[in-house]
Amino acid sequence: MIPVVTPVEMAAIDASAPEPLDVLIERAGRAVAAAAIDLLGGTYGRVVNVVVGKGNNGADGRVAARRLEARGVKVRVIDAAMRPPVLRRSDLVIDAAYGTGFRGEWIAPEVGDALVLAVDIPSGVDALTGEAGAGVLPADRTITFQALKPGLLLGDGARLAGHIDVADIGLDVSGASQHQVTVDDVAEWWPTRAIDAHKWNGAVKVIGGSPEMPGAAVLASTAAARAGGSLVSLSAPGVTVATPPEIVQRHVAADDFSADALVDIHRFGALVIGPGLGRADEVLMATRACISDATVPVVIDGDGLFASAWSAEGPAPLLRDRELATVLTPHDGEFGVLTGSPPGADRVASVRAAAADLGCTLLLKGQTTIVASPPEAEADPLGGHVWFVTNGDQRLATAGSGDVLAGMIGSALAMGLDADKAAAASAWLHADAANRTPADGLLASDIVDAIPAAIGAIR
Template sequence: MRPVVTVEEMKVVDAEAQQHVSLDALVARAGAAVARSVLRQLGGAYGRRVVVVAGKGHNGDDGRVAASRLRRRGVGVSVVDAAAADERLPACDIVVDAAYGTGFRGEYREPEVPEHARVVAIDIPSGVNGDTGEAATGAVRADVTVTFAALKPGLLFAEGPLRSGSVEVVDIGLDVSGAGAHLVEDADVTDLLPRRPRDTHKWETAVYVAAGSPGMMGSATFCSLAAMRAGAGMVQLGVPGAGPRDLPSSEVVAHGLPAERWDIDVLGVVGRCRALVLGPGLGRSDAAAAVVRRLVAECPVPVLVDADGLNVLGEAREVAQLTARRSTPVVLTPHDGEFARLAGSAPGPDRLASARDLARRSGAVVLLKGSTTVVAAPDGRSLLSSSGSQRLATAGTGDVLSGVIGAFLARGLHPMEAAALGAHAHGRAAGLGLPEGLLAGDLVGLLPRWLSGVMAR
């Protein structure tokens, strides 16, 4: 996992470092790292030209150190004052953006970059908010961003990924071991997802899915099949109000539940399973609300609540009353609309802070869906997944995600890790599919292909 540090957290890290190392030494290390990156991209120094756009702050200081080092290597370097730069920069091979860093607030308009010149940003492209990734139209669009010690949220959210290009994280001697957020990667799935023992049996990783209703079976089917494809040895699917003709025919063991008060039936059997997935396609009736709330409060195994389950669960204060009665964790997986109903307002531009706040108020692990998904625990610890893409913006893929996380819970992962690694696997599997026209059913089939590859490493 790669540490992710907010702007305020980075200020603390910098201050602590300066108790042992001078600011000048840190600036020298940062500038040297930028110079090395530029030289690699130039492929040599002779005859090459670089323009450094430098502001008055420490970001500009990093750029000026890089300029000095590049000159010593024989590169032709011009340093331009960011506040007085012409509308168009002089001809060059690379522009180094050292105008403003992560602490910048406001709007910045990048000077016009010469044709074919690459742009290397220091720490974060100027004009991009370090915590939210928000950016005005004129903000820098870099080919490479050299950032120090840890990723910044602004590189992962909103405009950040589009404007930062390839991100290089450079160690300059700052201690980020206390980072409260981390970005998950493929290797984390390989290392953390428990492998099924040779002598295992199906009930050791069983999942109960309470989902669907007559005429609304698609979400229940996607969720339960995804759980099986993600490693659940047995999936029991209970569908309220369903008759035999309503139930899907597959490897999933499906059965009908009473139309009302079906919590009694679920509580009678769920103890044999390792996780409960609750919500997709249940509807939003008062009867459904009463059942969902009781199951969240009393189910003896980890519970994931999604879709209609979230819509009937109530606001954060009411959820907290339910989670306080539990000895095992609850995972909530809202999209922005569901989040607004739980939290009382939509996620703000700082999605990491928004997810942390709802997790704290609800007492649950919160997965806030997005192209970069945030998973936050009630104590503020957070994991991020940046594997999502526009391929997943189609009906049913959220139900698939719920099934994957349910399976990961059943395989023994901690709920925060199950949610984050499930989101990562979900996005990476989608990446194996067609860039246009990917369907939720396609995604179910791609999951074991991706998981088999990553678990074989």
């Protein structure tokens, strides 16, 4: 896992370092120079423009400039405040104008076809939210120090940062409560079935689908099975859907289905509820009853999220009263239904606040998926852990993709993963499965088919 810290946290980490500031700047500048040489492919005959500001970011750039000059590179150091509109031709531009503390709008000079290396974060990108103005210079690579910043993973920042390297300059970030998920994390977390396991070890119950939307139930239940659910039972109220023969179907009424759907629920490891259920009043009432009465961990997706919020009291009492793990999987619109407003510019703060208010693990879908667990202590509303999943792309923006993810999380919960790791690992594998499919024409069922290969690759 790669630590992620906010600008305020990074300032505190810098301030608590036992080494003096000039030592840290020297280490950072050395790392920038090494990254520059790597980008250039050598030093002979190379020309580098270094745009420097007056703060620590600029100081890092000046150290890098000195080191590059010592290696025979022709270096021009340009004061950010006095920058010309167009820089003289170079092989590389080092953007060391402004770092994580910048506020306002930055208009970068034109750099022609030069490569761009950003120091800590592309100048002008908000290091907390990823927001950026139109004048920010896109980087081919960004070298940041000791930990990622949220703005490198979110919003415009994720697009502008290019390839990101994290350089170790000796700071202590062991207390970070936010991390980017890596393949090594998923390989460590994802359960392996015991040699003496039987079909009820890791069984998943799915309640979803309707006459109008049977496909959502098929995707969720099949994904649960492909992800490791040893037995998957589906109840699609009022309809029989065409599933693979391995999916067991228990028929239930179209409206008051909660009692029948939860028969033997204690034998299952998790419940997935919501995909394609619909929003008729009777269905919403039955869905709420299932969520309330389920004696196993629950994944609530799609129409289940709408049902959770469908009462005069809102979702909080229903969800807070659950004693077992509950994972909510909204996109931005569903997040607004659950909380009363869409995520703010600081998406992490929005997700953390919702997880704390609802007492649930919350997975917010997006270009970067954010998973937040509820805090262990009510007095610490930001005390839960946050995971960033960044390996997906636009292929996941297809109908039914979320149903697949819900089924995968259900399997991870059923196999014993903690709720936040179940959500984060499933999101990573879900994206990796999509990455194994063609770039165009992806169907959600293609993701389902690629799940075993994605899991096999981490073993």
